[in-house]
Amino acid sequence: MSDTSSQTAPTSAGGSFLQVIAQYHVKPGLGDQVGALLVELTEATRREAKNLAYAFYRSPQDADRYVILEQYTDASGLDEHRASEHFQRLGFGTIIPMLVSREVTSYVVRTSADGKPVDAVKT
Numbered sequence: 001m002s003d004t005s006s007q008t009a010p011t012s013a014g015g016s017f018l019q020v021i022a023q024y025h026v027k028p029g030l031g032d033q034v035g036a037l038l039v040e041l042t043e044a045t046r047r048e049a050k051n052l053a054y055a056f057y058r059s060p061q062d063a064d065r066y067v068i069l070e071q072y073t074d075a076s077g078l079d080e081h082r083a084s085e086h087f088q089r090l091g092f093g094t095i096i097p098m099l100v101s102r103e104v105t106s107y108v109v110r111t112s113a114d115g116k117p118v119d120a121v122k123t
Helices: 030-045 076-085 085-100
Strands: 017-027 051-058 065-072 099-111 116-123
Touching: 017 030, 017 076, 030 051, 030 065, 030 085, 065 076, 076 085, 076 099, 085 099
Parallel strands: none
Antiparallel strands: 017 065, 017 099, 051 065, 099 116
16 A cells, blocks of 8 residues: 555553544545545544544555544544544545445554553454
């Protein structure tokens, strides 16, 4: 996958965060359009108060496949993201109808005192 962002995720020391992994399979030929929309969505999402990181990657083997990696302070951060104007408009309203399929998984990641991930539990 090719990296289309430059944000490195901070982790909370001795705490936890919510890691979300979304896999998008775009309808044939719409990969470039979805990529442009993801740039806009990324910029808006990174301004959310509870967002720690947001990055998306396009597969070099299949231009119609993306992986999105998101981190939030907790589950309420993801809820707020999904309710935001920009996600309602760009995500639900525009991108999701352009997909063949979408798979979203989330994990609570615990971190050690030095901020490194210790373990993760699927939610």
